[in-house]
Amino acid sequence: MITIADLPWDRVDEVLHLALGPGQADFVGAIGDMVKDPLPTRDFHVVRESSEVVGFFKIDRDYAPSHDFAEPHGWGLRGLLIGAQYQGRGFGRALLAALPGYLAGRYPGQALYYLTVNCRNTRAHNAYLSGGWTDTGGLYHGGSSGPQNILRLETASL
Structure with missing residues (x-):
C-alpha cells in the first residue's frame, strides 16, 4: 500500500537515494x-x-x-520516478492508480493535467494509459531525447 504526500523543499534529502535504472536517463532526470x-x-x-x-x-x-x-488551465506532471531499487514491485502501477484521486483531493480546483512520455518508452506510455491518462494523438518535440507522446488526465469527474 503506497501513500502520496507533499514533499516540502526543505526535506528533499528524503528522496536523494532514488536511483535511475539502466537506460532511464533518456526519459527522466537524476x-x-x-x-x-x-x-x-x-x-x-x-x-x-x-x-x-x-x-x-x-x-x-x-x-x-x-x-x-496544453490548454491554458492545464497543469503538468513532471519527473515521475520510482527508484530503480524499488521497481518491479508494483509501486508505479499503484501510484498511477492512486494519482487521479490524490490530485483531485490535493488540488480541488484543478481538473486538467498533461504529461509527455518519450515515444521509445512504451512501458511507461502503457502504464499511464492504464492509470487513466489518455493519449491526445499529438507529439511534443521539445524534449532532449526525441519525440514524446502527449497525454492528459481529467480529474473533474472524480
Missing part, C-alpha cells in the same frame, strides 16, 4: 537534479510504501505557458 528546480510553481510530491520513500514527482502549476499543446 533525482539530485530534479530537486534543484528553483520554480515556486512546481510542487514536489513523495511516494512511500510504509515509511520507505520509493518515488517522487512534480506538479507544474505553470505548465501551459511553456507547452503550446
Whole structure:
C-alpha cells in the first residue's frame, strides 16, 4: 500500500537515494537534479510504501505557458520516478492508480493535467494509459531525447 504526500523543499534529502535504472536517463532526470528546480510553481510530491520513500514527482502549476499543446488551465506532471531499487514491485502501477484521486483531493480546483512520455518508452506510455491518462494523438518535440507522446488526465469527474 503506497501513500502520496507533499514533499516540502526543505526535506528533499528524503528522496536523494532514488536511483535511475539502466537506460532511464533518456526519459527522466537524476533525482539530485530534479530537486534543484528553483520554480515556486512546481510542487514536489513523495511516494512511500510504509515509511520507505520509493518515488517522487512534480506538479507544474505553470505548465501551459511553456507547452503550446496544453490548454491554458492545464497543469503538468513532471519527473515521475520510482527508484530503480524499488521497481518491479508494483509501486508505479499503484501510484498511477492512486494519482487521479490524490490530485483531485490535493488540488480541488484543478481538473486538467498533461504529461509527455518519450515515444521509445512504451512501458511507461502503457502504464499511464492504464492509470487513466489518455493519449491526445499529438507529439511534443521539445524534449532532449526525441519525440514524446502527449497525454492528459481529467480529474473533474472524480
